[in-house]
Amino acid sequence: MAEFVHFVYKVAIIIRSRKKRLRVLKLLVLICAIVYVIYIYSTYLKRICIEKKREFLEFQVIKTFHYNNVIYQSPIAHLHQPKPKTFNRYTRKPVRLFVIMSMQRSGSGWFESLLNSHMNISSNGEIFGQKKRRQNLTSIINTLDRVYNMDLITSSSKNDCSAAIGFKWMLNQGLMEHPKEILDYFSKRGVSVIFFLRRNIMRRLVSILANSFDKDARVLNGIHVSHVHSHGEALLLSRFKPTINVTSLKSDLGKIESTVMKALEYFNCTRHIIVYYEDLIKNPYKLTQVEDFLKLPRMKLSSRQVKIHKGPLSGHINNWKDVNNTLFGTTYERYLKSDY
Structure with missing residues (x-):
């Protein structure tokens, strides 16, 4: 027991x-x-x-902002009377000044071509692509003066009929190195800023890698082009599927987002508008908002450029499963889902 x-x-x-x-x-x-x-x-x-x-x-115009004890005011789009030194400008028509801030392979070339189809807009392209124009602050300011005084002649220049003069400035072309000085210049000259951004930066990354590949491969009859004007050319270029480095993918996406947010913070006090590539693809009416922002008459705008990468993102990445597994469950998962 x-x-x-x-x-x-x-x-x-x-x-x-x-x-x-x-x-x-x-x-x-x-x-x-x-x-x-x-x-x-x-x-x-x-x-x-x-x-x-x-x-x-987005689509906000900030009227006043204190920055380094200086008050920046931009309630209206300022009018200017350029006096070029390189030619005689017969018209007395005043102009407004603008700049398109963007990143490579964000659709900014397509957007600029749409603007240039307006008879009163002269956007002069990626002028700071040349390193000598951005080697220091002095060269940057001199280049800006030449553009806005209509002394920098490009293939897009419309010297006599223009009512809005601008250009395209990539964030990695000296813009972020001198934000205070450039902000001061924009304020004094009354330059309006158009932020043209891409919501899905994964698609931008695919476009960058594909464009980089074509610089060496030259798929189109031995010629490299950044933009195409036919669906056949677009289809040919879209056949290349890049392999994404998943080891650094999240870090790379984070750096891109950080750069964009810094640019928005640096130049938030300017008279500005934010336009997203995806929004413009889905709703062409967004262009009228840009025309209204530049105080120009509305016109039907068009472009010969053709989109290269269409359809689901999974069809354009060689190691899609690895990319999907890397981003799934993270803050970047939303970049996997867009389809347009």
Whole structure:
């Protein structure tokens, strides 16, 4: 009988010990779940904060802003009377000054070609693509003066009929190195800023890699082109599927987002408008907002450029499964889903 009681006692101890371990295990699981939920929620809030900030900036014109004790005011699009030194401008028509801020392979070439189809717009392309024009602040200011005084002649120049003069400035072409000085120049000259951005930067990355490949491959009869004007050429170029470096992918996407947000913060106090490539693709009416922003009469705008990468993103990436697994469940997962 004593042995039976001892056996029952040992069984009770084992059961209590197992129950204790089970409670501890459940507690650990609960703690891990709470930590995971907090992490996901904080990441989601951070992403929502960024998106709200973008929405707040989109299509807003900031009238006053204090920056380094200087008040910048831009309630209207200023009018100018250029006096070029290189030719006689017979018309007395005043002009407005603008700049398109963007990043390579964001659709900015297509956007600029649309603007240049307007008889009163003269956008002079990527003028700071030449390093000598941006080697220091002095060369940048001199180049800006030449553009806005109509002394920098390009293939897009409309010297006599233009009512709005501008150019395209990539964020990696000296713009971010001298934000305060350039901001001061824009304010004094009354330059309006058009931010032309891409919501899906994964598609931009694919375009960059494809364009880089074609610089060496020269698929189109031994000629490299950044933009095409026929569906046949677009189809030929789209056959190349780049392999994405998934090791640095999240870091690369984060750096691109950070650069864009810095640009928006640096030049938020200018008279500006934000236009997204995807929005313009889906709703051409966005162009009329740009015309209104530049205070120009509305016209039907067109471009000969043809989109190269169409359809789901999965059809344009060689290692799609690796990319999908890398971004799935992260803040960058949304870049996998767009289809246009």
